[in-house]
Amino acid sequence: MKSGLELKERLVAQALSEGFVSCRLCRPWDVPHVPTQLQTYLEKGYHGQMTWMAERVHWRGDPAKLWPEARSVVMLAESYAPEHDPTEVLNHPDLGAISVYAQNKDYHDVVKKRLKRLARWLISEAGGEVKVFVDTAPVPEKALGHASGLGWQGKHTNLVSREWGNWAFLGSVFTTLDIPVDVAEIDHCGSCRACLNACPTNAFPAPYQLDARRCISYLTIEHKGPVDAELRPLMGNRIYGCDDCLAACPWNKFAVLASDMRYAARDDLAAPSLAKLAKLDDAEFRNKFSGSPIKRIGRNRFVRNVLYAIGNSGLTELRVTAQALCDDQDPVVADAARWAVSQLS
Incomplete structure (x- = not known):
């Protein structure tokens, strides 16, 4: 039987070998501020026509309720940082500007397959049960990413890392295994606007x-x-x-170029x-x-x-x-x- 720390080390190594740029862990209940934050957001109407955000609020606000048996959340970041300057096209009014993440394959399919491979590896190594999520369920990925130490939610509300900037897709593996967790990241935005x-x-x-x-x-x-x-x-x-x-x-000076050609x-x-x-x-x-x-x-x-x-x-x-x-x-x-x-x- 592997110790929790040894399993975690092997898990992180496996995640990086799969192509993720970072892997950190937290508990499902490590984001107690999310329910109030979400409720305020909805009350202000900031969600517009995204009515799905007001549905299943009890799950979206508290990942511990999404799957009560889960003991650990493995948070993962996959870089899609571009080689080109994505703002250059804005200088050409006859051309259309498409967000970098949408200039090729749908990331949901790519990331989910990678998550499933990692989850299968985890089961084969330590047993337990797993569920994988990538922007397709009421999971507060950014808040969990912050709690796990993956990065912090910047002033633009997206996750930012000192290791890879902010060009990254987030995915998670919920598991019933009790794996040692990481320390939450602190905010490094400073006075930058x-x-x-x-x-x-x-x-x-x-x-x-x-x-x-x-x-x-x-x-x-x-x-x-x-x-x-x-x-x-x-x-x-x-x-x-x-x-x-x-x-x-400015943290994109540390951006890691996307390793998957499908991006x-x-x-x-x-x-x-x-x-x-x-x-x-x-x-x-x-x-x-x-x-x-x-x-x-x-x-x-x-x-x-x-x-x-x-x-x-x-x-x-x-x-x-x-x-x-x-x-x-x-x-x-x-x-x-x-x-x-x-x-x-």
Whole structure:
């Protein structure tokens, strides 16, 4: 029988060999502040149309209730840091800016397979039961990541590490095994406001608070229907997600480049032509984004975003592209097209 510390050392080594950049442990009950924090967030309406956040609050706020038998949480970070400057495309109004994480394969599938391999290894080594999660269940990954020492929640609310910056996917393995835990990380943001100042829409009411209703990632991915007219010009050419606050973090000087080629930008998604994307019909959209997280939002919402970017481009030659969609069968797409035409007239 291996000692707890020996098992932990082997577990961390196995996690790193699987491709994770960091592995730390905590208890499911190490985040007692989350329920109050979540309730305040919901009461302020910062979640917008993400009604799922208000569901199963007792689990989302207290991971100990998600699986009462769990004794340890293995928190893991997998880097997707880009080789290129993700903000460079913002200087090219005829091109679309897609968030780095969505420029290739869906990370849920990639990370979950890696988590399952690690979980199977843990069972073979020490027995017990396991459950794996990667952004698909009511698990407060960022808070658990903070409690485990993986990093701290920065002023942009994302997890930051002195070892790998903030370009990382988080995953967790809950287990009934009692494994020694790590010390929670402390906040190293100091007086820095780089991420807050970088936000194009002022989506941060205060440090460590995010109003999703103004966040471009939310507006382009989660928000259904037309985007408020006052916010459209602020979206620029960002058509799926936004990396501005992440890219601004100075701790990225320690970023570890993504080791999995499935996170490397596809040639056609690093800086795609807005004119070409606007012409996609439903079948073409599904084919182009097969295996991509972008497929989830559907053709209509995606083309809506593209048309907002066209309207913001200032390029009159794109007006004809928008005009062709003014009578689109989807009323939101048609509204976006008419707005784009008016902006370019």
